[in-house]
Amino acid sequence: MRPFEDKDQTMEAAGAATSISASGLASGLGGDKKSLRLPLVSVIVINFNYGRFLGATVDSIFEQTYPNIECVIVDNASTDESGEVLRQIEQCRPNVKIVRRTTNDGQTPAALDGFAASNGHYVIFVDADDLLLPHCVETHVFVHLSLRVHVGFTSGDMIQVVDDQVVLGTEHAFNRTILERPFVKRDAARPYRHVLGPPWPDESFDRSILDTIRFVPMGANQWVWAPTSANCFRRDALALFADSPSLRGLRTGTDIYFCLGINAVSGSVLIDQAVAVYRLHGGNVYSRRPQLNHVLCYEPGGAGDSNALAKAYLIDHLIERADRFVGLGWTKFDYARLLWRLDCPNPDRAGPPWARRSRLASGLVNYFKIFARVLGPLHAKALMLASRVPWAEIRRLR
Template sequence: MLEDFTQFHDADHKIKLVDEDDRRSEGRASGRKLGFDLPLVSIIITNYNYGRFLIEAVDSALAQTYPRIECIIVDDASTDESEVILATIRRRNPQVEIISHRANQGQTAAFGTGFAASSGEYVVFLDADDILLPTFVETHIFVHFSLRTAVGFTSSDMLQSTKGGVVRTSWIAFGDFIASGRGLRKERLRPFGLSSGLWPFEEAPLNDIESRIHFIDAHDWENWVSAPTSGNCFRRDALTLFLGGRTSMDMRFHGDTYLNKGVRLVSGVALIDAPLTIYRIHGGNGYAGHAELCGVHSADPMKAFKAEYAAWRAVVDRLIDEGDALAARLGSDRYVSALLCLQKSYAVHPDFQQYESLARYIETRLAARAEAMRLCLGADGFEELSRRIRRARKGQIASKRRAPRPWTRPIAEFCLTFGRLLSLPELIKLGDQLWHF
C-alpha cells in the first residue's frame, strides 16, 4: 500500500492531493466512537520565499488521514509572492494559523516560533517545498503507539521529486542503514491493537511493522542517517529539551540537523522503512542539488560537513548552557553520558581551518561554565565529568590516527545478516558493536 505512488500523478505529471472535503467523507477512519482522544499532531510549515509551493504543502497537511491535526505556517519574512499566497490560504483555510516574522531570522528561529504557538503532543516540521503523503501522520503515530521504547522521534524514508515526477523512492544514508540490518529490535515492538477502541482505522498502516522499524539508541554516536526536516515526527516533550528556554539559538540554518542530533542523543529514534514524504528538488534547495545517484554527491559536501559541525556545536552549547535544567530532567548519569557521547562522536565530524577545532570544544565550554556546572553536578561530579571528557578526547584523537580495521565491517555484516535471519538478538547486538569498532 505504501509503495503505490501512481495516485500522486495526473496526466500532466503533477502531484495530486486528496481534497479536504473528500478526506472527511471518504477517509480511512471507521467512525468508531473513541474512549479517549487521539493525540493532537501539530504540522508546522516553515516558509521563506517558497510561495509557489506553499498551497501544495498546506493541502498535504490538511489531507492527512489522521483525524486530529493542527496546521501552523511560519513565514520568515519572505520577499516573493508568499504574502499573496498566504492571503489565499487564510481565506480558503481559516483553521490554519499563520505567523509572519517581521525580519528574516532563519530556519531554527522559525521552528521555535511555530513550536511555541503549537499545542500538539507530536510535532512535524514541514518545509514549504515538501509534501506529506496522506498516511504520513497516521503511520508515524501508529509506530509511536507500537513502541515499547519511547523514542524522541520517528523518521520515515522520502521520495525525491524533480519537475513534478518522482525520481527516487529512498534516501541513501537512510536506506544504507536499513539495508545493513542494524537496529532491528523486534522485542521492542508490540503492534498497536486495532481493537483497542482508541485507534479509529479498520486496518494498520504497516502490517509488517517488525521488519520495518530500526532503532538508533540514545547515546549512540551514529552519523546522521535519519530523514531531513519533513520526514520526522517528534514527541513534544523531547523537543522542549532543545527548543525554548534561556538559550537563544543563533544558528540560522541546519535546524533539522540540530534537532535530529540532539533529540536522538538523549531519547533515540525509530526509523520507518517506508517513504511517506515527497522531497521536492527544484534548484533552490538549501541542501540537495539533484536526486541522489550512487557515487555522486547530490549536494556540496562542504555544505553538508559544515551543517554537521554547526549542529554538533549547537547541541553541546544547549547541553552546557541549560545544564542545570537538563541534568535535572535527564538525571546526572544520563546527562554526563550524553556529553561523553558527544565528545566521542566529534571524531566523525571534520575540523575546518577557519573554525575552532571540535577536539577541545566541550572542555572549553565546561571551563567557561564551571561555576554553574559545579552547582549543577556538585564539585566531585564536575571534576569527574571533566576528567572523563579529557580522557575521551585523547582516546578519540588516538583513534583518528590509528589505521582503520578493514576486517570489522565484513564480520559485522555477517553477524547482522545471520542474527536477523535466525532471530538471534545477541548476534545482532554484536554486529552493531563491531560496526562501530
C-alpha cells in the same frame, strides 16, 4: 499558544487502552465512550519564498488520512508570491494558523515560533517545498502508539522528486542505517488499535510496517535519519532542547540539532516506508541534485551549511542545562558518556588548539560554575581532564 514547557499529560494512556475494557474505562470517564481522542499532531510549515510550492504543501497536509491535525504556517518575511498564497489559504482554510515574521532570521527561529504557536503532543516540521504523502501522519502516530520503547521521535523515508518526476524512492543516510541495523525484535511493538472512539487505524492500514522498523543507537553522533519533513517528534522531547537561547542565532541545521540531541537522550526509530516527498529544484541547501552513490550532492561547509554550529550549540545546551538532564534520572557517569558521544570539533576557531579541537572541552571551561554545581568540582574537573583540557587551565577555575 504554548511555550516550550514540558507537558504533564502522559502519553501512555492511549497505549494502555488496548488492555482495558472499553466499557470499564468509559464508565470511569463519565460514561462517554468517545471522550478519549487520538493525539493532536501539529504540522508546522516553514516558508521563505516558496510561494510556488506552498499551496500544494498545505493541500497535502489536509489530505492526510489521520483525523486529528492542526496546521501552522510560519512565513519568514517572504518577498515572492507567498503573501497572496497565504491570503488564499486563509480564505479557504480558516482553521490554519499563520505566523508572519517581519524578518528572515533563518529556519530555526521560524521553527521555534511555529512550535510556540502549536498545541499538539506530536510535531512535524515541514519545509514548504516538500509534500506529505497521504498516510504520513497516520503512520508516525501508529508506530509511536505501538512501540513498547517510548522514543523521542520517528523518521520515515522520503521519495526524491525533480520537476514532478520521481527519480529516487529512498534517502541515502536513511538507507545506510536500514541496511546496517537488524530487524526489530517482534516483542518491541504491539499493534495499536483505538477502541474509545471510532476504530483506528482502519482495516486497510498496513500494520506490517512494525516488522521492519529499526531502533537507532543512542550513541549515534552522525546524521542517520531522513530530512526534516519525514520526522515526527514528541512534544516533550522537543521541549528538552528548544529553550536554548543560542538557537535564535542558528539559521539552518534545525533538524540535526533536535535529532542528535533527542536521539542521544531518548532514542529514535526509523520507519522503512516513504512518508514524504523531497522536491529537488536546485535551491536546496543539502541536496542540490538527486543522491548518487559515493558522490556528494551538496557543498560541505558552503553557504547555508550550519551543521557544525548546530552540533556545537547542542553541546553547549547539554552543559548549560546539566541540572535538567542529570535531574531527569541520568547518573553522572551516563551523563558524561552522553557528552563524549556528541562531542565535535569547535567551529569557533579563535581559541587555543585544545579548545578548537573539542567543543566539549571549550564548553566545560566556559560553563564551569554551572556544570560544577551539578556534578561537583572534582567530577567536573575529572571530566575536563578526560576531555584533554590542559591542567594549567583547570587549576585556575574556581
